[in-house]
Amino acid sequence: MHLPANHLWRKIESELTGKDHAEAAAIMRRYLDEIPASWRGYQALRDRLVKRVGRSEAAGAGRSTRGSRDEFHVQRRGIARVCFIGAANCGKSAMVSAFAQAPTEVNDFPQTTREPVAGLLRLPGGDIQCLDTPAILPGTVDGDGFGRRLLHLISTGGAAVAVIDAGEDATAQASLIVDELAAFDVRVMPSAIGVELTPQGRGGISFAGDPIAKSDAATARRMLAEAEVLHARVTVRSAFSEEELAASLAGQTLMPTVFVVNKDDLPGAERAESELRDAYPDHAVISTNFLDEANFDALQAAIVSALGLRAVSLLEGPADDARATPLLMRAGSAVRDLAERAGDVDESPVAALVWGESVKHPGQEVGLSHLIAEGDRVHFRA
Ligand SMILES: Nc1nc2c(ncn2[C@@H]2O[C@H](COP(=O)(O)OP(=O)(O)OP(=O)(O)O)[C@@H](O)[C@H]2O)c(=O)[nH]1
Ligand SMILES: [Mg+2]
Numbered sequence: 089m090h091l092p093a094n095h096l097w098r099k100i101e102s103e104l105t106g107k108d109h110a111e112a113a114a115i116m117r118r119y120l121d122e123i124p125a126s127w128r129g130y131q132a133l134r135d136r137l138v139k140r141v142g143r144s145e146a147a148g149a150g151r152s153t154r155g156s157r158d159e160f161h162v163q164r165r166g167i168a169r170v171c172f173i174g175a176a177n178c179g180k181s182a183m184v185s186a187f188a189q190a191p192t193e194v195n196d197f198p199q200t201t202r203e204p205v206a207g208l209l210r211l212p213g214g215d216i217q218c219l220d221t222p223a224i225l226p227g228t229v230d231g232d233g234f235g236r237r238l239l240h241l242i243s244t245g246g247a248a249v250a251v252i253d254a255g256e257d258a259t260a261q262a263s264l265i266v267d268e269l270a271a272f273d274v275r276v277m278p279s280a281i282g283v284e285l286t287p288q289g290r291g292g293i294s295f296a297g298d299p300i301a302k303s304d305a306a307t308a309r310r311m312l313a314e315a316e317v318l319h320a321r322v323t324v325r326s327a328f329s330e331e332e333l334a335a336s337l338a339g340q341t342l343m344p345t346v347f348v349v350n351k352d353d354l355p356g357a358e359r360a361e362s363e364l365r366d367a368y369p370d371h372a373v374i375s376t377n378f379l380d381e382a383n384f385d386a387l388q389a390a391i392v393s394a395l396g397l398r399a400v401s402l403l404e405g406p407a408d409d410a411r412a413t414p415l416l417m418r419a420g421s422a423v424r425d426l427a428e429r430a431g432d433v434d435e436s437p438v439a440a441l442v443w444g445e446s447v448k449h450p451g452q453e454v455g456l457s458h459l460i461a462e463g464d465r466v467h468f469r470a
Pocket of ligand 2: 220221
């Protein structure tokens, strides 16, 4: 969820308070990175940031001997980003290096990891960037430990894997994560995000994605009006609650989160798992350890689900048994999005033939706005 530009500016200003020029420049650069130039209504905010970054960098020049590399800025790769997060020494680095081959250091003392390290989970249909992150410590939101730049980094993920050390108090670790994130306006959610708001400069409120019931649309319009959001595109990806929309409107970042009970080779792992299931009944809770990788498939599936990704196939020919390329697409995607993702389609398609759940008849011809479902097989027609 994106904040309206004026709210976002206030949030950025509050983060800049008390920072020296180099830190302020790094924060603003991160935000510039996160605000695509294509967002309508954000140009003024971008211009202001660019100007201020320039000033901060000029003012900071000569005072810093460390150059301007921002260790907490990681280039995006793949179709989505997932951050592995948790308390010190819980096994985040061991997990991410075994699960996604991140070249990161594992060591038996707290705060080994001091900056994010990226790995890549290669799936048929797309790669998912997995970030190893420094530990969340009590008071991180107040600037202790790795501070707000860690929380900002976590907020850039499409989902999170909360790693819980089975040898320590499980619910205390989970609360630490949930509370520190909440204080940074990141709300831990049990499943994929069902609704997304993209503020726009004009055009009123429009709906895209999954068709929404009239009464739900009315509720959404009322809530948007109360929050004084007049122009926005509401993309419905799957069923969503009023609570979810309210959290988005309150400027919170919604973070689907999977719990992993790590070090399940240790005694106490079963108790840790059942405690978490009791405290977070709607979340996925998966036991793992990096030594036997037994539940890595389950973790993979939970991440795909938390990101709201659906597996579809792109057919080379106009037949169900034609050669197929798998693609992972976000729920609520249309044929048009699929064509954009596929990219190298010779001519821009005007229609598609579809086999699968989203159509009544096998091989049915559909338009670009047709919504695709899990398992659909699609052939474009130019
Ligand atoms: N028994 C067991 N030990 C593990 C497991 N995973 C990690 N460890 C051990 O836990 C210690 C910490 O592992 P790391 O992966 O460095 O932990 P971290 O969460 O990245 O720690 P920080 O970077 O300091 O926050 C190391 O001694 C690991 O060998 C596991 O599945 N089972
Ligand atoms: Mg680590």
